[in-house]
Amino acid sequence: MANDTQFRTCPDTGLKIHLPAEKLIKTNAVVAVVFLLVGGLFGLSVALTRWPAVHFLPADWFYLALTAHGLDVLLVWIIFFEMAILYFASAILLGCRLAAPKLAWVGFWLMLVGAVMTNVVVLMGESSVMFTSYVPMQADPLFYLGIILFAVGALLCCCCFFGTLVIAKNEKTYEGSVPLVTFGAITAAIIAVFTIASGAIILIPTLMWSVGLVSYIDPLMYKVVWWAMGHSSQQINVSAHVAVWYLIAAVIFGAKPLSEKVSRTAFLLYILFLQLGSVHHLLVEPGLSSEYKIFNTSYAMYLAVLASMIHGLTVPGSIEAAQREKGFNKGLFEWLRKAPWGNPAFSGMFLSLVMFGFLGGITGVILGTEQINLIMHNTLYVPGHFHGTVVAGTTLAFMAVTYLLVPLIFRKEILFPKMAQWQPYVFAIGVTGLSVFMMGAGTLGVPRRHWDITFTDAAMSFDFPGAAYLMLGLNGVSAVVASLGGAMFIIVVVGSLLFGKTKGEAAPAPAAEAPPTTAAAQYGSAAHLEVPGTFALAMVFLVSFVLYYFVNWKYLAETWGLS
Amino acid sequence: MVDDQGGKGDKIPFMQQLLDNPFLLLCIGIVMPTVFYLIWGIMEVISIPLAN
Ligand code: HEM
Ligand SMILES: [Cu+2]
Numbered sequence: 063m064a065n066d067t068q069f070r071t072c073p074d075t076g077l078k079i080h081l082p083a084e085k086l087i088k089t090n091a092v093v094a095v096v097f098l099l100v101g102g103l104f105g106l107s108v109a110l111t112r113w114p115a116v117h118f119l120p121a122d123w124f125y126l127a128l129t130a131h132g133l134d135v136l137l138v139w140i141i142f143f144e145m146a147i148l149y150f151a152s153a154i155l156l157g158c159r160l161a162a163p164k165l166a167w168v169g170f171w172l173m174l175v176g177a178v179m180t181n182v183v184v185l186m187g188e189s190s191v192m193f194t195s196y197v198p199m200q201a202d203p204l205f206y207l208g209i210i211l212f213a214v215g216a217l218l219c220c221c222c223f224f225g226t227l228v229i230a231k232n233e234k235t236y237e238g239s240v241p242l243v244t245f246g247a248i249t250a251a252i253i254a255v256f257t258i259a260s261g262a263i264i265l266i267p268t269l270m271w272s273v274g275l276v277s278y279i280d281p282l283m284y285k286v287v288w289w290a291m292g293h294s295s296q297q298i299n300v301s302a303h304v305a306v307w308y309l310i311a312a313v314i315f316g317a318k319p320l321s322e323k324v325s326r327t328a329f330l331l332y333i334l335f336l337q338l339g340s341v342h343h344l345l346v347e348p349g350l351s352s353e354y355k356i357f358n359t360s361y362a363m364y365l366a367v368l369a370s371m372i373h374g375l376t377v378p379g380s381i382e383a384a385q386r387e388k389g390f391n392k393g394l395f396e397w398l399r400k401a402p403w404g405n406p407a408f409s410g411m412f413l414s415l416v417m418f419g420f421l422g423g424i425t426g427v428i429l430g431t432e433q434i435n436l437i438m439h440n441t442l443y444v445p446g447h448f449h450g451t452v453v454a455g456t457t458l459a460f461m462a463v464t465y466l467l468v469p470l471i472f473r474k475e476i477l478f479p480k481m482a483q484w485q486p487y488v489f490a491i492g493v494t495g496l497s498v499f500m501m502g503a504g505t506l507g508v509p510r511r512h513w514d515i516t517f518t519d520a521a522m523s524f525d526f527p528g529a530a531y532l533m534l535g536l537n538g539v540s541a542v543v544a545s546l547g548g549a550m551f552i553i554v555v556v557g558s559l560l561f562g563k564t565k566g567e568a569a570p571a572p573a574a575e576a577p578p579t580t581a582a583a584q585y586g587s588a589a590h591l592e593v594p595g596t597f598a599l600a601m602v603f604l605v606s607f608v609l610y611y612f613v614n615w616k617y618l619a620e621t622w623g624l625s
Numbered sequence: 626m627v628d629d630q631g632g633k634g635d636k637i638p639f640m641q642q643l644l645d646n647p648f649l650l651l652c653i654g655i656v657m658p659t660v661f662y663l664i665w666g667i668m669e670v671i672s673i674p675l676a677n
Contacts, residue, residue, distance in 0.1 A: 239645050248647050252654035286666040326644050337658035349673045
């Protein structure tokens with residue numbers, strides 16, 4: 063057994079906490095939040111530029127800011143935070159020591175150096191290739207090197223995670239199966255390994271090409287392999303934020319999954335099929351066959367969508383079950399009405415779940431359908447969709463769990479509790495606007511990644527309908543609201559860490575029942591299985607889904623009139 | 626109570642053995658996308674005839 067002085071026991075939750083793991087969690091989470099701030103500011107400036115009445119940045123700065131925005135939020139913020147989650151879900155939830163903390167620190171520094179390097183070369187100009195860096199656009203070699211270092215660092219962290227699982231098993235710090243949250247983290251880590259390997263396969267040759275050691279990289283080959291990384295990395299996020307949903311439900315309500323088997327099988331479907339969806343980025347490439355496209359984006363992908371719908375059902379279901387056990391049994395929705403809506407960890411998590419389903423999920427299926435993809439490919443609909451997944455879904459879930467980590471891991475009380483209480487709502491309203499209005503503009507044909515849709519100097523002119531301009535304006539307003547919500551988050555978190563009251567180490571009076579957190583650290587399904595409210599919500603979701611799906615087929619049918 | 630841990634002394638069911646083995650899952654999670662996405666996709670790109 064590891065040296066016992068390396069552990070403390072959490073007075074609030076009873077969890078046994080490995081101090082080196084705790085330090086890594088803190089550091090990774092703090093760095094993540096710093097990059098969220100930087101990347102968020104770039105996002106705001108991009109949105110203000112796309113607001114025609116404001117048109118904030120000049121063209122070259124727009125593409126620079128867009129590149130930095132994509133990299134800093136999609137890669138750096140999310141992956142640093144995910145490393146913190148991996149350490150939490152292994153060492154803390156399993157109550158065991160972290161494998162090779164030194165290696166984890168090497169990983170951390172590689173990631174940090176890589177992230178800073180990439181940011182610096184992007185800011186120097188000459189590397190405004192967007193985070194996708196499609197060849198033959200060429201960036202500074204340090205751009206690719208930075209991303210490679212970042213990825214290698216993340217891989218080392220994943221190794222520590224898997225090593226910790228082995229230690230926990232050998233030292234028998236848990237019985238039977240790992241807790242569901244840890245299982246979700248395993249899913250995320252598995253997808254991360256594939257993501258990083260694919261990244262290496264494509265970015266190392268691209269680095270060599272940028273220094274002149276390789277003469278040519280085929281653009282289509284690049285796209286195929288690059289999206290094995292680009293899409294899969296989004297699936298790390300999905301797995302991680304679903305794990306966070308289960309975690310928050312367990313901590314706040316003591317909720318147990320309705321069925322461990324079903325939830326784990328859903329994660330298994332992620333492992334099997336989620337990454338195949340990468341083909342949806344290639345749906346308009348003429349060189350690839352329909353068999354390839356349709357097998358991967360339909361048959362296989364729908365199984366992964368099914369898995370997401372299972373999680374979307376079982377997370378609120380587990381909350382409903384826990385609430386009904388406590389006696390909130392009136393009608394369909396008393397369990398939901400009486401939920402702690404003033405607790406930002408809960409409200410953030412629940413908003414994340416609902417918005418991920420309605421904004422990100424439904425539209426993802428639309429975009430992943432080969433035929434209707436055609437009317438939206440490369441329009442603003444695409445960023446509209448993924449601000450529903452990766453911002454409303456992942457980012458909001460990570461913000462929500464931060465409200466638990468600050469007291470639990472950082473041992474600080476939340477400063478400005480009123481602001482914290484409002485924060486998820488403000489952010490959610492802003493992001494809903496971002497998502498909906500970008501999708502609206504995209505449905506009207508407005509391209510993504512475009513500085514000037516008035517085509518002022520273009521040889522051939524094109525006029526978008528007035529509604530498109532309205533959408534972009536509303537998008538700009540929403541961006542301001544979302545940024546306000548983001549700023550509130552940063553103020554609360556940074557304020558609490560710097561100036562918050564340190565929580566006492568003295569154990570509170572022993573509670574009569576086990577602290578709810580134990581539900582997060584154990585295997586076991588809920589006893590109460592009647593969840594009519596959740597089924598009603600699921601029906602609303604399914605009906606919206608089907609209606610919206612067919613509306614888009616109708617749009618497609620109108621593209622080529624038959625007469 | 627719905628699913629307990631395979632009962633004492635019972636044989637552990639196949640699915641549970643699979644789900645309890647992260648390294649087996651890791652292998653599956655790498656082989657599936659490598660075969661269906663990467664290798665299949667790369668084969669398609671390679672088999673596009675060159676212009677001349
Ligand atoms: C205040 C918050 C945010 C605002 C106002 C914002 C706004 C925008 C806008 C307007 C675009 C440009 C669309 C285009 O012209 O093509 C964009 C792109 C993007 N955003 Fe955000 N965003 C925010 C937060 C985030 C977060 C938190 C993430 C990821 C977790 C994210 C990921 C991305 C990505 C990956 C792109 C695509 C970049 C590209 O096309 O290369 N955004 N965002
Ligand atoms: Cu994708």
